[in-house]
Amino acid sequence: MTETSRASRAMPVVNARIYPRGGLDVLSREEVARLKDATHGGMHDLLRRCALAVLTSGSASDDPRAAQELYSDFDIQVVQRDRGIRIELANAPAMAFVDGRIIAGVAELLFAVVRDLAYMAIELGPEYAVDLESSAGITDAVFGLLRNARILRPGDPNLVVCWGGHSINRDEYDYTKLVGYELGLRALDICTGCGPGAMKGPMKGAAVAHAKQRLDRSRYIGVTEPGIIAAESPNPIVNHLVIMPDIEKRLEAFVRIGHGIIVFPGGVGTAEEILYLLGLLLREENAALPFPLILTGPTASAPYFEQIDRFLRLTLGEAATSRYEIIIAEPDRVARRMAEGVERVREHRLAQQDAFFFNWSLHVPLEFQQPFVPTHEAMAALDLHHGRKPHELAADLRRAFSGIVAGNVKEEGMRRVEEFGPFQIHGDTDMMEALDALLRAFVQQRRMKISGQYRPCYEVRA
Structure with missing residues (x-):
């Protein structure tokens, strides 16, 4: 009323x-x-x-x-x-x-x-801060937030998380709708970061398919956090919104409730999400855990994924490539492969007697859960060098991209950059060259902003 x-x-x-x-x-x-x-x-x-x-x-x-x-x-x-x-x-x-x-x-x-x-x-008030000092405590907090928001629903696994940029071109946006449509025909629900672009397209396509299949309890879940919601306002299709306290709990929410993830073309935020997930899947504790991960886009986006693939191979090694599949310009194949992957997740959860609605078996260590505050000192201190364990390097690379996201679209990060200048990111020469090339490509392809001239909030130095 x-x-x-x-x-x-x-x-x-x-x-x-x-x-x-x-x-x-x-x-x-x-x-x-x-x-x-x-x-x-x-x-x-x-x-x-x-x-x-x-x-x-x-x-x-x-x-x-x-x-x-x-x-x-x-x-x-x-x-x-x-x-x-x-x-x-x-x-x-x-x-x-x-x-x-x-x-x-x-x-x-x-x-x-x-x-x-x-x-x-x-x-999650100050009086309960001690509860958030352990990995289990943080996971329990994520669970509590999702349960309070009525996101957790018993039933067969069918929730596909779709990641991708808000600033994508029309061809890429139309492709996300086609993939969403194919997912919807297979009775798969959609979860995204709730904004426009690749976060809206899959929901829109799935909504049409769900209507055709006469599915009336479909979920279009948007998971956001206070620092970014103003830059990525919820799109009109979202029918379940949940605001997590910070980006780390938002990322954990995605991997706890999702039964598989599809990545569309995007920018820095999308790269951050990929590195977060691979950092988890490359851990020994999660090696046997089925978690379908597909990178996909239209034909014109093939060079984008080739560049992402090269960057991941250089930084995280060949082991990382075994945890994802790249499919170009085949939305029906993407949906079939995802449906097959979700079925493997179902069988694994049954065998492990794990819940369908929350992935308790996934090991998320504390370094992936603790909020990263992207100050200039913290960004400069990131250890981006070869010789580290892949999941440890992935954690710091994720923080680097998180800092760039903050400098791009979060009020506090933008103020820091305006006051103290661009963030300084240091690391091995080949890694810094690859990172710089990737970031420059995002700028050239206008994946950083929806409109207006982009001014980099970072500088990379070997």
Whole structure:
């Protein structure tokens, strides 16, 4: 239910009162108080930024500060009432409303923001920091967040995670829809980073196929985190949104709930995701664990994957190549291979008596779980040299790409680069040359930004 009144200003805005239904009927007094906390370190500013991101879903800008500037007077308050809660919006973007009522899908995403931030405020608050000092404690936290968001659903494995860039060309976007369509025909659900581009296309294709197959409980799961949601606002097809506290827990969520992963063309963030997953799969503890991983794109994207493949061979060695398959311009084959891989996952989980809905057997060590803060000192200290164990090198390479993502699209990272200049990344000469070539290719192919001129936030040095 929504009550609205239109405000008058340059950008069309709406004032509204929204009464959530289902899944967010009640919050504790402590949760409401923390969401209202506007002091430094409080939750209100984070709530405001995440809420504005979902209310501007569909925006073409990936600058997280753009919406903040356009809607500088926007505010959100969560009010405790006798019969539940009320969400009050002031100067909210009119694009989230039609005929004075908030769009149903946008309202659901807004409720998800409040739900997840309220949960984080209590269950992951400072008083529970000690619980996040162990690998098992962090995995339990990831599980708790996903369960609270009602993402975990018993049933046969059928969830395919799709990774790829938000800044892809039309040919690549259409290809992601074709793959999603083929996956949907095989009753496979889709999980992505929730944004545009390669995160939207597979969902769109699968939605058509699910409709053809008369599947009415299909899931289009978007997994994001506060630092990036404003740059990758949820696309309109997402029907289950979950906000993880940081990129590391977001990545762990993907590999815990997904039964296989498809990687489409992308930029730095996609490279980070590939390195994270390979770093896990190359560990001895995970050697026998089935986890289908397919890299795919249209014919024109073949050189992109050849370059990614060369970089992985140079840095992580031939062992890494055995954990993924590259398929070009064959969306039906991608879906068949993924369906076969998911079936192997099902058989393995049955044999190990492991849950279908959460991959408990996957070993995720602490160095892959601890948040990496990309300061200039931390970026310069990364050990990017040969002679290290592949999974250890993958961990530091992942951090390097994570820092570049922060410098590109996260407010705090962007401020650091503006204040102190580009990040400095050091390593062996051949590795740095390969990294530089890969990053330059991303820039030339405009995989770093949706629009505008890109200015590198990094420098690589041997």
